[in-house]
Amino acid sequence: MTSMSRFLCIYILLILGMPCLAQQTKESKLQTTDYSSKVWTPLFEQLCDYDDIEERGIEDMFEQLCxxxxxxxxxxxxxxxxxxxxxxxxxxxREDLTEYLDRYRPLRSMGELALVESLDPLRKELTKSFCYISEATEKRPFPTLKQIAKYGKNELVAAMQVPLYEREGDRNGYLGYKYKHWFRYSFKYGDYVKAGLTGAQDAGEPFFSNCNRWGYDHYAYYVLVRKLGRFKSIALGQYKLRLGLGLAMNTGFTLGKTAAATMSIPTNAIAANSSRSEAYYLQGAAATIGITKHLDATAFVSYRKTDATLNDDGTVKTLLRTGYHRTQSEIERRHNTSQLATGGNINWQAHGIRIGATAFYTTFDRELKPNEKQVYQKYAPRGKAFCNASLYYAYTHHRFAFSGETAINGEAALATLNTITFQACSNLQLTAIQRYYSYRYHSLFSAAFSDGGRIQNENGVYVAASWQPHKKLALTAYTDYAYHAWPRYRVSAASHSWDNMLQTRYQPNHKWTLTARYRLRLSQQDYKKSDNAKALLADKNEHRARLSAAYQSGAWSTKTQIDAAYTSVAPPHSEPTESKGWMIAQTAAMRLGIFTLAANAGYFHTDDYQSRLYAYERSTLYNFTFPVFFGEGMRGAVLLRADITPNLTVIGKAGTTKYFDRNHISSSLQQIDKSHKTDIDLQVKWKF
Structure with missing residues (x-):
């Protein structure tokens, strides 16, 4: 690609936002006044750095917000x-909001949130998106079956992705067609009753044939009841469960490091599983019951089939979570192992104090037997039966909040996580997180704050600050050091990492938001001079920076974002290898009557995967798109949404990626023998 061509690409990206900017002198009368996802999506994006959150965590968060x-x-x-x-x-x-509501209810308007001193403007707006004020002043009784049947709301969503290209597996290898599609039906009555069924099919999987004689490759089904007498929650079918801080039991999401500076996930929660993912859920029944005003108990039981790679003797080599069943070998690994889990939790809270205990037992019909020749697998879960227990604790005072959990497994290995938050003043919050996860500790359902993504083999300290020196300016920073005592994947010795981030957000008025972010991560990884050489630890330095300018006025919005990455790997006594890359992206959206149009375009240029870049992309309902880019190319997408009636919505999206540095994309059965790929997404939502 010539320098002139690159210049033209960048120029086109910049002028895409000009029509939106030209409207800043006029306020459109077409902007809706309700707090819809048009509002909370960019607000929530400001709180998170999606780079350090697992994809399933992002999907779970957006699922709950929807x-x-x-x-x-x-x-x-x-x-x-x-x-x-x-x-x-x-x-x-959360504690301040609870205290204010207990003291001053009934509220007359959402404007009263301004009187909760610790709520910053960003969270006030987010709270308005998910809360409302009614004239009711007393707790409503649980509805009758007649009320549920008469006033319950139904929703049906169907979606399909059509690839305008052919993969190698589509020609020879995959047993199904190349289209990805899913449906989702849900029934709701307020926050009292929720039931639903989801069916999902990945591209290449057989449909009404082979192993899928009932149609879809994966079904998720659930019934969730809340506030039924003493029962706070009852779940039947597939559900997600979080107990304590997640060291022992958490099949839901965790917060990334940026979000951990200012956010706090709940300690105990039962949620329905409507996800299209075939992993990270329980199947059976769970319930939380209030024993007294301050004491409640949770019990659960789960039995489900899971995918696994087997050894020659029939034992389990690896538990799989991809959910792909496209080829004969993938189908042979489908649901070949059974898992039973049962346990419970007891929780007491009063006067800002919370204490709880969790214990559960897990067993498989096959023995887990990972490959011990891989040193990092030496302390992976092994055997048929496992048990875990934990104690968690929390205390919240006027300016101070402390929470923690200490867990133990059947081998008496320990894991502990402790968090302290201090509200130094109304505009400054300090957070510190300490964790110690023994390399011998493991839980099959754990998910909590960590650097390596696993609750095992990590000892670290995280310190963060969130400061708003002026109502228009907000600063967030963190530093996190972690030590790993045992070898890990692609790290054959004890190692350490140091992660640092600084972000500033400036809002000169309610229309403009300017953001700058810099992240420096120092870590270690294996390096070999040749295939037969001994692996040595090399120091890896990653620099990532982002600048963005967002504008919203009435029905118009636009955002320009520039990302840059620089990575160097320095082996002992050798010259470092370097990788660098950058990306510029432009997004724009407008609302006109029943239509919403959104478009984005970006140009990226990186040396290789080491300097890869990420960019959020607006997508269809219940989809979160956050693609990764490396090499040289362009990405563009257009989304059109039509709210035909209050109960009927149709969405179409076309997205294409063009590479300038290759003549094929991906490899193996996923290989596309072209330098570009285009997908069409279609979706219909019907409420009745």
Whole structure:
């Protein structure tokens, strides 16, 4: 690609945003006044750095926010358990909001949120997106079956992705056609009753044939009941469960490092599983019951089939979570292992103090026997039966919040996680997180704060600050050091990492948001001079920076974003290898009557995968698109949404990626023998 061509690409990207900017002198009268996802999506994006959150965590977070948007919380009747669902609030903010509601209910307007001192403007707006105020002043009784049947709301969503290209596996290898599609039906009555069924099919999987004689490759089904007498929650079918801070049990999401500076996930929660993913859920029944005003108990049982790679003797080599069943070998690994889990939790809380204990037992019908020749697998779960137990604790005061959990497994290995948050003043919050995860500790259901993504083999300290020196300016920073005592994947010795981030957000007015972010990560990885040489630890330095300018006025919005990455790997006594890259992206959206049009385009140029870059892309409902880019190329997408009636929505999206540095994309059965790929997404949502 010539320098002139590159210049033209960049120039086109920049002028794409000009029509939106030209409207800043006029306020459109077409902007809706409700707090819809058009509002909370960019607000929530400001709190998170998606780079350090697992994809399933991002999907889970957005799933819960979409559910909250559909069934918002009534602040005049909300319980503490209801407010726990506002996970974008810190523990201190949630406690202050609870205290204000207990003292001053009934609220007359959402403007009263301004009187909750610890709530910053960003979280006030987010809270407005998922809460409302009714005239009710007392807790409503559980509805009758007649009321549920008469006033319950149904929603059906169907979606399909059509690739305008052919993969190698589509020609020879995959047993199904190349289209990806899914449906999702849900029934809701407020936040009291929720039931649903989801069917999902990945591209290449057989449909109504082979192993899928019932149609879709994966089904998710659930019934969730809340506030039924003493029962706070009852779940049947597939569900997600979080107990404590997640060291022993958490099949839901965790926060990334940027979000951990200002957010706090709830300690105990039962949620329905409507995800299209075949991993990270339980199947059976779970319930939480209030024994007394301050004491409640949770019990659960789960039995499900899971995918696994087997050894020659029939034992399990690896538990799989991809959910792909496209080829004969993938189908042979489908649901070949059974898992049973059962346990419970008891929780007491009063006067800002919370204490709880969790214990559960897990067994498989096959023995887990990972490959011991791989040193990093030496302390992976091994055997047929496993048990875990934990104790968690929390205390919240006027300016101070402390929470922690200490867990143990059947081999008496320890894991502990402790968090302290201090509200130094109304505009400064300090957070410190200490964790110690023994390399011998393991839980098959753990998910919590970590650097390596696993609750094992990590000892570290995280310190963060969130400061708003002026109402228009907000600063967030963190530093995190972690030590790994045992070898890890692609790291054949003890190692350490140091992660640092600084972000500033400036809002000169309610229309403009300017953001700058810099991240420096120092880590270690294996390096070999040749295939037969001994692996040596090399120091790896990653620099990542982002600048963005977002503008929103009435029905128009636009955002320009520039990303840069520089990575160097320095082996002992050798010259470092370097990789660098950059990307510029432009997004724009407008709303005109029943139509919403959104478009984005970006140009990226990186040396290789080491300097890869990420960019959020607006997508269809219940989809979160955050593609990774490396090499040289362009990405563009256009989305059109039509709200034909209040109950019928149709969405179409076309996205294409063009590479300038290759003549094929991907490899093996996923290989596309072209330098570009285009996908069409179609979706219909019907409420009845």
């Amino acid at each position: 559910e909250l948007e559909d069934a918002p919380i009534d602040l005049n009747t909300a319980t503490e358990e209801d407010l726990q669902r506002l996970f974008f609030l810190s523990a201190k903010q």
